[in-house]
Amino acid sequence: MLHIVNGDSVAEKLKQGVVQGEILVWREVYPHGPVFQDPAEIDNRAMRSQHLEQTLGIPRSEFVQISRRQEQILSEFHKYEEVVLWFEHDLFDQTMLCYLLHFFSERPMLQTKLSLLSIGEYPGIELFRGLGQLSVKQMETLSGTWKSVSAEELELGKAFWQAYTADNPQMLGQLLSRDTSALPFAHDAYRAHLARFPSTHNGLGIVEQTTLEMLHAGLNSPYELFKHVGDRLHTLGMGDLEYWHLLKVMSQDPYPLIQFRGLDCEAVLTDFGKSVKDGKEDWIAKRGIDRWYGGVHLQGDTPRWRWDSFLQVIHDSGSEV
Incomplete structure (x- = not known):
């Protein structure tokens, strides 16, 4: 049996007698940087590895080595009687899950059973952020509760990954x-x-907007900001490296939204940041953008795609879907 999980914390707990078989931690952060339908294609991997090194500090050679290793194990799935996918509710996990469902949807399973354990809550935990919160005993209650992946789940996962x-x-x-x-x-x-795309209101995505609101409310520590923004936007499952990179971009010239001051690097709103937060200025129209959202690369000061938070739709140069 092969268990594919979303992180080392979950893997270590499963190894403490919770499950039998081998455990593979799927090491990716698909919500960040360029993402391609076939991430193993040489040019795609080269572009992604370069971007992750430049923005998150993940060494290019390390990323390539890890990617090749986990894809090699995945390609040998037929050696196992059953493959169990352990993924939770947030974007970080759902992108990994849909990639894996896409992978398996295009291959005959033959004698291998594909199963899924996916939860968005756990009894007694008010704000469920993920499987990593659970103790070994709590993880034991989940063992064996996975269900066989249906053809409908495979096809929907494939459709989500392609989209x-x-x-x-x-x-x-x-x-x-x-x-x-x-x-x-x-x-x-x-x-x-989709809410991470620049808004039609002021050019901020949901993470930047929430950060400025938290700063306005009096939070100044980057670590406190990460915790509170992460709690409010827990559906994203955003990691610390992603958030530190975003704070860095928000503080860069020209037209910084925030500044860092003092030995503690407290964050404060700039006057321009206050104007953008209130919808009086448009951040992207002022400074432009060069950022990936899945397979979408937004560039320039008039990006094609914007998110309308009121109508909950993506706009294409004034048109909506």
Whole structure:
């Protein structure tokens, strides 16, 4: 049996007698940087590895080595009687899950059974952020509760991965208008992804907007900001490296939204940041953008795609989906 999980914390707990078999930690951060339908293609991997090194500090050679190793193990899935996928409700996990469902949807399973354990809550935990919160004993209650992956789940996972990696977010918007209940957490996770696009209101994505609101409310410590923004936007499952990079971009010239002061590097709103937060200025129109959202690369000061938070739709140069 092969268990594919979302992080080292979960893997270490499973190894403490919770499950039998081998455990593979799927090491990716698909919500950040360029993402392609076939991430193993040489040029795609080269572009992604370069971006992750430049923005998150992940060494290019390390990323390539890890990617090749986990894909080699995945390609040998037929050696196992059963493969169990352990993924939770947020965008970080749902993108990994949909990539794996896409992978398996295109291969005959033959004698290998594919199963899924995916949860968005746990009894007694008020704000469920993920499987890593659970103790070994709590993890034991989940062991064996996984269910066989259906053909409908495989096809929907494949559709989500193709839409997420497309260079046109209309595909994802259209998919979200369909019945996606076969993967119950995918709708909210990918809707949260679209909310990361620059808004029609002021050019800020949901993470930048929430950060400025937290600063306005009096939070100044980057670590406190990460905790509170992460709690409010837990559907994203955003990691610390992603958030530190975003804070860095928000503080850069020209037109910084925030500044860092003192030995503690406290963050404060700039006057321009206050104007943007209130919708009096447009951040992207002032400074431009060069950022990836799944398969969409936004560049320049008039990016094609914007998110309308009021109508909950993606706009294409004034048109909506």
